[in-house]
Amino acid sequence: MAFFFCLTNEGLEKALKAEMTSRFPSWRLAFSAPGFITYKGDGPWPSPYLARLWGECVGKGSVEGCTTLDLGPVGVWAVHVQTPAPLWKDPLQLSHLELPAEAPSRAWLKAEEAIELSGLDLKSGDSAIEVGSAPGGAVYALLKRGLHVRAVDPAVMDESLKVFPNYRHIKKPFQELTPEETEGVDWWFSDLNLAPGTVLSHVGRLLREVKKPKALIITLKLGKPEMAAEVSQHEQRVREWGFRRTMVRLLPSHHQEVVLIAKP
Numbered sequence: 001m002a003f004f005f006c007l008t009n010e011g012l013e014k015a016l017k018a019e020m021t022s023r024f025p026s027w028r029l030a031f032s033a034p035g036f037i038t039y040k041g042d043g044p045w046p047s048p049y050l051a052r053l054w055g056e057c058v059g060k061g062s063v064e065g066c067t068t069l070d071l072g073p074v075g076v077w078a079v080h081v082q083t084p085a086p087l088w089k090d091p092l093q094l095s096h097l098e099l100p101a102e103a104p105s106r107a108w109l110k111a112e113e114a115i116e117l118s119g120l121d122l123k124s125g126d127s128a129i130e131v132g133s134a135p136g137g138a139v140y141a142l143l144k145r146g147l148h149v150r151a152v153d154p155a156v157m158d159e160s161l162k163v164f165p166n167y168r169h170i171k172k173p174f175q176e177l178t179p180e181e182t183e184g185v186d187w188w189f190s191d192l193n194l195a196p197g198t199v200l201s202h203v204g205r206l207l208r209e210v211k212k213p214k215a216l217i218i219t220l221k222l223g224k225p226e227m228a229a230e231v232s233q234h235e236q237r238v239r240e241w242g243f244r245r246t247m248v249r250l251l252p253s254h255h256q257e258v259v260l261i262a263k264p
């Protein structure tokens, strides 16, 4: 019998439990506190989508040779981290990024965290599109990095973005994009508040008509806890489009969502 721990974002505990039950049924709930859940079980170690950090849970207190997680009121726990390439120096995998006061929305954090997570080599002068871009936090992050950005959303974008000469707002639903409007894009961002299946159906169709971008950075909204169980199907679907290097991760700024990053 082994113990497994998951560190998740507060408010996502229910969704993480639903994912664990459906994807890793041989692991049973052992302990649950806000943002920290442990399981006992046998068999291969799980790798849940809805956790920022996970691995073997050795026990409470500090243990030599283990990573120590100081979880405040929940206590100090000794673990062996199994998350591939933990991102940030912070043992709890909280990012060091701070939302700039002038950013049009908190989605600035999602974009910057995803870029850091995957080491995307965005260069000044590259071209990016974001579908589901209003009011424009992520677009602001990309424009500040010197990219040419097409923002696609029928909703209103923040006025402040107009000072960037390389910014274009395509004010319509992304399903109506033409191949000319999506051609020549290096980086494809999607942050739509729509069901992931709907998003992928249309993104897949649009991508068939243009040269493959260097990466897709797609937020998958998980409106209901049981939607976490479907994430592996979304990942598989994107691989079938020829984006074979995929990762799905929960970012510190995420609420009911994860990011799918896919490279050819």
Ligand SMILES: C[S@@+](CC[C@H](N)C(=O)[O-])C[C@H]1O[C@@H](n2cnc3c(N)ncnc32)[C@H](O)[C@@H]1O
Residues within 6 Å of the ligand: 104, 105, 106, 107, 108, 131, 132, 133, 134, 135, 136, 137, 138, 139, 152, 153, 154, 155, 172, 173, 174, 175, 191, 192, 193, 194
């Ligand atoms: C989470 S918000 C996006 C936040 C944005 N990425 C930012 O940086 O501020 C989701 C957006 O999806 C947009 N949206 C929903 N359906 C859409 C569609 N069919 N086409 C384009 N945008 C859509 C909404 O108008 C909303 O602005």
